[in-house]
Amino acid sequence: MSLLAILISAMLINNIVLMQFLGLCSFFGVSTKMKSVVGMGLAVIVVILLSTIITYPLYKYVLVPLDIQYIDTIAFILVIASLVQLTELIIKRFSESLYKSLGVYLPLIASNCAVLGVALTNVATPHTYIEALTFALGSGLGFALIIITFAAIRIRLNSVSVPKALKGMPIALVTAGLMALAFMGLAGMI
Amino acid sequence: MQILIIAGFVSLFIFLYIGTMYLNDRVKVPESCKEAYLEAQSCETCNRVSDPKSCTFKNTLEFLKEVKL
Numbered sequence: 001m002s003l004l005a006i007l008i009s010a011m012l013i014n015n016i017v018l019m020q021f022l023g024l025c026s027f028f029g030v031s032t033k034m035k036s037v038v039g040m041g042l043a044v045i046v047v048i049l050l051s052t053i054i055t056y057p058l059y060k061y062v063l064v065p066l067d068i069q070y071i072d073t074i075a076f077i078l079v080i081a082s083l084v085q086l087t088e089l090i091i092k093r094f095s096e097s098l099y100k101s102l103g104v105y106l107p108l109i110a111s112n113c114a115v116l117g118v119a120l121t122n123v124a125t126p127h128t129y130i131e132a133l134t135f136a137l138g139s140g141l142g143f144a145l146i147i148i149t150f151a152a153i154r155i156r157l158n159s160v161s162v163p164k165a166l167k168g169m170p171i172a173l174v175t176a177g178l179m180a181l182a183f184m185g186l187a188g189m190i
Numbered sequence: 191m192q193i194l195i196i197a198g199f200v201s202l203f204i205f206l207y208i209g210t211m212y213l214n215d216r217v218k219v220p221e222s223c224k225e226a227y228l229e230a231q232s233c234e235t236c237n238r239v240s241d242p243k244s245c246t247f248k249n250t251l252e253f254l255k256e257v258k259l
Contacts, residue, residue, distance in 0.1 A: 036230065068196055078203035085210035092217050100223045104230035
């Protein structure tokens with residue numbers, strides 16, 4: 001599969017949020033303001049890419065040769081959490097403007113299952129390193145695209161009359177379900 | 191032998207996490223970013239209400255307690 005196909009597939013067809021239901025906590029929790037979702041989307045792209053840069057070689061060149069690949073989940077959780085802490089520290093220390101726009105969302109991503117899900121999917125599928133990075137970029141872009149679109153819909157929903165029983169989270173869940181159905185229409189494109 | 195390797199790796203990762211967490215905690219959030227930081231941490235999925243008029247999880251539990259079957 002070409003790199004472009006992997007990118008499009010990860011971004012639209014096998015979208016981590018709508019098709020694999022990963023990262024739903026931040027998807028629903030942060031998608032109330034447009035400013036927040038842009039920062040969150042960027043932060044997720046950066047963290048997914050950084051975690052793939054570390055976790056893929058860790059699995060292929062350390063865990064597999066030692067025949068302890070079954071500890072991948074716990075190893076990846078700890079490595080990703082450490083990586084997020086380290087990234088936050090560096091951004092906080094050296095760039096206030098970057099920290100304000102992107103770094104403030106990093107604590108929310110430390111335990112985001114989308115990041116772990118991408119790392120685990122990458123090692124479970126026969127991807128090369130470049131393909132794994134492309135897949136990670138596509139997944140991050142897919143998350144950003146969906147969360148921004150979803151926030152735009154939620155903002156519009158605030159100005160319409162919604163039955164009381166559906167106000168807030170219920171209508172958000174219905175909206176996410178309809179979006180997932182729409183994206184299912186792309187299945188089989190590649 | 192393998193158990194020792196696993197224990198070693200897991201301990202290493204745990205120490206790595208604790209170390210980075212400790213270092214990160216020691217670097218304070220810049221004053222100019224405090225407001226943005228607090229706003230970003232208000233993710234309310236688990237302890238929500240985005241709309242105060244809608245039913246919260248707590249309200250639902252209280253409602254369920256009131257319902258006599």
